[in-house]
Amino acid sequence: MAWDEWEQLKTDAATRSTQMQLNQYPADSGGGTPGANASADLKSDKRAWVKAGEGTKGLTEPMGPALTKLEDGQTRLDNAAGCRSTAAQKELYTSWSKYVRNVRGRCKSLGGLLEASGHDLSKTDESLKSELDAIKDKYTDTQAVGGQSKEK
Numbered sequence: 001m002a003w004d005e006w007e008q009l010k011t012d013a014a015t016r017s018t019q020m021q022l023n024q025y026p027a028d029s030g031g032g033t034p035g036a037n038a039s040a041d042l043k044s045d046k047r048a049w050v051k052a053g054e055g056t057k058g059l060t061e062p063m064g065p066a067l068t069k070l071e072d073g074q075t076r077l078d079n080a081a082g083c084r085s086t087a088a089q090k091e092l093y094t095s096w097s098k099y100v101r102n103v104r105g106r107c108k109s110l111g112g113l114l115e116a117s118g119h120d121l122s123k124t125d126e127s128l129k130s131e132l133d134a135i136k137d138k139y140t141d142t143q144a145v146g147g148q149s150k151e152k
Contacts, residue, residue, distance in 0.1 A: 055111070056114060057112065067097065067100055070096065105139060106138075
């Protein structure tokens with residue numbers, strides 16, 4: 001009996017016309033369309049922006065000890081002159097050290113920008129975009145160096 005009901009449901013579903021229904025403001029209400037009324041509905045929580053900025057800046061704290069440990073581990077390799085793996089290790093250390101420092105700087109810059117945006121929501125979208133672009137340009141990722149053969 002359950003199979004008969006299932007078959008009936010499948011048949012009913014196949015015969016119905018399929019239409020998509022979007023839950024939105026009607027076009028004439030002005031609530032969801034760009035214009036004078038749209039900005040009146042827009043609200044932003046300053047605390048959320050500040051908290052996001054603080055959280056992003058907080059990511060930098062554990063990176064300091066990590067960089068120190070990375071550097072400490074590297075200093076013990078200075079005595080192995082002429083060893084190929086030591087040369088590769090130094091190259092890898094330089095690349096990762098730069099990368100972690102850049103990530104740390106990026107988190108600090110982005111966190112500061114988010115935090116400041118929370119305190120002062122009067123910036124335009126264009127000015128925020130230009131500040132974000134400046135951070136992006138300043139902290140470009142390093143080129144991959146490990147595992148690539150070098151020209152001699």
